[in-house]
Amino acid sequence: SQTIHQWPATLVQPVGSPLSLECTVEGTSNPNLYWYRQAAGRGLQLLFYSVGIGQISSEVPQNLSASRPQDRQFILSSKKLLLSDSGFYLCAFTGTYNSPLHFGNGTRLTVT
């Protein structure tokens, strides 16, 4: 079966510190991978998506970057966190064409 793992579940980081969130998918090959963010009181906003290794598309300008070093690994990073980076970050994948997005359990990031 297809599963997605995302960690850590919660993270508190000071302003200006780096960030690395990791997501891995099992049970499927060549998935499309996504990073979404849910800020307080807002919907889910697509940040990045990837259709293959090393292929990253950014949907919104921001302080974050994404990388896909392996087929089923997706990483969200920042060199220096801002207060506005606080939110709930969700990794997701689609295994086949037109299949629904499957989400990980998310990471609650608080930048202090």
Add this chain to the structure above:
Amino acid sequence: DQQVKQNSPSLSVQEGRISILNCDYTNSMFDYFLWYKKYPAEGPTFLISISSIKDKNEDGRFTVFLNKSAKHLSLHIVPSQPGDSAVYFCAFGEDNTDKLIFGTGTRLQVFP
């Protein structure tokens, strides 16, 4: 550029009665319409979907209605159960289910 509006941030329904959740959209290019359900500290899970060629899709207690002329999507849950208490997001896609655009969510509470 708000393509999707989920105007009711919360809804409270008695167990056994019908819950109706609504979304309005502006983008006439949307082809795929989905509903996701989210429990606290978890990622959203896919609930039900409908394609643009249909106006109704039913799955057990859940029915999704699409009114393309009014650009309106709704989810009916009947009978509502306490376990249905969660945040519900509508989601929309162009051409396929990749890169979905989500509403801001409606928190449903089903009380005994």
